[in-house]
Amino acid sequence: MRGDYSADVVIVGGGYTGLWAALRVRELEPASRIILLEADICGGGPSGRNGGFMDPWRVKYFAMKAIMGSEETIRAIRLSVRALDEIIDFCSEHEIDAQITRGGGLWVSSSHATENTWAPTVEALRSVGLGENYRDVSAEEVVELTGSSRYVGGVFDAERGKAQPALLARGLRRVALENGVEIFENSPVTRLERGSTPIVHTEGGRVRSSRVILAAGAWLGQLHELRNAIAVVGSDMIATERMPERLADLGDIDRLVISDSRMMVNYYRTTADGRLAWGFGGGSLDFGARIGENMHSISPRPAAVAASLEYHYPQLGLLKVRLSP
Numbered sequence: 001m002r003g004d005y006s007a008d009v010v011i012v013g014g015g016y017t018g019l020w021a022a023l024r025v026r027e028l029e030p031a032s033r034i035i036l037l038e039a040d041i042c043g044g045g046p047s048g049r050n051g052g053f054m055d056p057w058r059v060k061y062f063a064m065k066a067i068m069g070s071e072e073t074i075r076a077i078r079l080s081v082r083a084l085d086e087i088i089d090f091c092s093e094h095e096i097d098a099q100i101t102r103g104g105g106l107w108v109s110s111s112h113a114t115e116n117t118w119a120p121t122v123e124a125l126r127s128v129g130l131g132e133n134y135r136d137v138s139a140e141e142v143v144e145l146t147g148s149s150r151y152v153g154g155v156f157d158a159e160r161g162k163a164q165p166a167l168l169a170r171g172l173r174r175v176a177l178e179n180g181v182e183i184f185e186n187s188p189v190t191r192l193e194r195g196s197t198p199i200v201h202t203e204g205g206r207v208r209s210s211r212v213i214l215a216a217g218a219w220l221g222q223l224h225e226l227r228n229a230i231a232v233v234g235s236d237m238i239a240t241e242r243m244p245e246r247l248a249d250l251g252d253i254d255r256l257v258i259s260d261s262r263m264m265v266n267y268y269r270t271t272a273d274g275r276l277a278w279g280f281g282g283g284s285l286d287f288g289a290r291i292g293e294n295m296h297s298i299s300p301r302p303a304a305v306a307a308s309l310e311y312h313y314p315q316l317g318l319l320k321v322r323l324s325p
């Protein structure tokens with residue numbers, strides 16, 4: 001973006017937060033001028049290239065309760081459950097084919113050290129009436145459902161679903177444009193000038209607006225107010241080549257999303273075009289939220305990511321994996 005603008009609301013970041021915020025502001029204030037500035041393309045960050053798991057916030061119950069207290073946590077979790085339905089309704093209303101399916105998922109453990117770690121959370125959720133979606137499953141059933149003999153236990157969550165994240169982000173962008181949101185891509189914000197009417201600067205441009213929504217995800221750690229509150233940790237994903245026939249032999253994984261109980265979680269699912277998308281948690285750390293190339297390009301540890309998939313599914317005989325930058 002170049003030149004001088006003024007707006008009623010300026011949004012920094014065109015991921016899910018920024019795009020949903022733009023649409024919500026449009027709904028509340030139909031006549032307002034909304035400008036969204038995105039450094040890359042909308043969805044170019046994690047919103048367009050995440051695991052695609054549609055999960056409400058239930059598993060964050062204890063962490064949220066410690067921060068927000070019980071009542072707010074329960075309210076927020078209920079809203080997050082509703083959000084899943086709302087995403088589906090929104091996509092159908094606006095003809096966004098984000099390849100959403102809702103076949104449930106498993107929370108599994110692949111070692112005895114992490115076995116049953118979900119139990120206190122599930123129990124607490126059940127005690128406050130938020131656990132109706134969980135079903136306890138035996139170790140044998142987990143192996144049967146996942147097709148991996150590495151797992152020693154798990155719990156089934158009927159509510160989980162999956163989406164193609166980039167199609168959702170690009171669909172949101174299209175609807176935002178149709179609703180008069182002015183979107184400038186390839187326009188990194190370089191400075192936020194604070195004041196009663198803040199000014200948001202880009203290289204060669206600026207927007208004056210009394211309201212600024214900061215929706216730049218992990219990049220917000222570059223703001224000094226947030227620097228100590230954000231730790232940027234990478235998570236690498238690989239996608240196999242198309243292999244629908246081989247995936248069909250692996251239990252029920254085409255229907256499910258699966259994540260394990262490690263602190264740096266591993267997660268995976270199949271894609272609509274018959275690949276296995278495998279996420280391997282706990283990669284690079286970028287100190288001071290200076291987000292470098294290691295977070296964007298080909299994984300810096302492809303062998304470790306592929307080995308982890310190979311370990312769980314040796315029967316796939318994965319000689320080749322295609323890395324998804």
Ligand SMILES: Cc1cc2nc3c(=O)[nH]c(=O)nc-3n(C[C@H](O)[C@H](O)[C@H](O)COP(=O)(O)OP(=O)(O)OC[C@H]3O[C@@H](n4cnc5c(N)ncnc54)[C@H](O)[C@@H]3O)c2cc1C
Pocket residue numbers: 012013014015016017018037038039040041042043044045046047048049050051052053054055187188189190215216217218219235236237279
């Ligand atoms: C590998 C991976 C897998 C994940 N899997 C899942 C999952 O399966 N399910 C799930 O619910 N969540 C998952 N997440 C988390 C999820 O992707 C994020 O919570 C979500 O995308 C955050 O959306 P956001 O809009 O807040 O931020 P982002 O998507 O990070 O968007 C922020 C945007 O701000 C832009 N930006 C940055 N700096 C500037 C600047 N200076 N000026 C203008 N724009 C700027 C960026 O380019 C980016 O597009 C995953 C994340 C990763 C990284």
